[in-house]
Amino acid sequence: MVSAPTLADARDALDTVHDPEVPVLTINDLGILRDVAVEDGAVTVTITPTYSGCPAMDHIKGRIEETLRGVGFADVNVKTVLSPAWTTDWMTEEGKRKLEEFGIASPRPTTVTLRLPIRCPHCGSKDTSEVSRFGSTACKALYRCNACLEPFDHFKEI
């Protein structure tokens, strides 16, 4: 007999669900996975959007359902909450490291009022400039490194 899947199984499985727009990050890395609860064999997952109009939310919801069914949960509920509002401060250190490796400058802490310069994820130079306040997805802005001349995305702080 196969034993019923546990909370730990659910959490492990959710670590394989990635953000389709920043595929290097899992939903846990990104900080949008707010809660996982298992009760009487049913699993309830609570997620929060990064931006109000984030078009990836429906896709992520579908992936969560699919993944958890795949590890044996028959009853899967995905709840979306808006409050408290997501902040880039919820991104894990692991998530920030993966972003930098992927070539995206990670968000700076929003709690620090003194703004550090944005470092180029390619060469590490702090001599960078903003090209566009808006980028390829709602969560990013476009930058350019003045040292190595490479363009790069910056995950903007909110």
Next chain:
Amino acid sequence: MSDPLLTYLLRLGDDSLILAQRLGELVSHQPDLEEDIAVANLALDLIGQARALYAYAGEVEGRGRTEDDLAFLRDEREFFNAVLCEQPNGDFGQTMARQLLFDAYRLPLMDALTASADETISGVAGKAVKECRYHLQHSITWVVRLGDGTEESHRRMQAGLDAMWRFTDELFTGDEVEATLAASGIAVDPSSLRDPWEATIKEVLARATLERPVDPRQRGGGRQGMHSEHLGHILPEMQFLQRAYPGQSW
């Protein structure tokens, strides 16, 4: 009078959706690629805000209408956006003037609504306020750059501002809907947003070397469903698919 909460949610949501539709018209028509991306992002945030507000409006109404029903199956008189939001894009100066006047109003509004006694409204506002702050920084950047730019950009920025100014009083004019809801801490009295708005506009216009327009021909009515001619042209395009193929989805 219908449920004031329902009307209030539609007023907030319709501002977002109609302005988003206007901004959407500009995608691929902006002066540069970065601005194409910017308007698409602004519109996306506003559509996201509208969706959350409409979904809640549907719940409050209790007749089973979804966010899509509210966006695509209402007619002109049933939309309650401020007439500013439906004004044509005009040139880039006019687009940015409209955006500045709206963002400078929407930011203090959402900021105040984060303290709303209604949990759903405060939740939507908590997300929206961060987006609005970013939008306002963007519109300020452009208004200052164009106003304090060349002779031609200054002239056009001022003309855009002059053309949009007559739709601003409506933003700060409430009626019994806001009064009823403000009394129970759910809504914000729009007149209380005038001071923060004036302060932002004054500072930006000074930096942009632009004149504050004076226009006594103020035009409102949108909050009561009495629109300018423009909304009637926006809706057929926005609603075409659901009108032609009711219930279609993908």
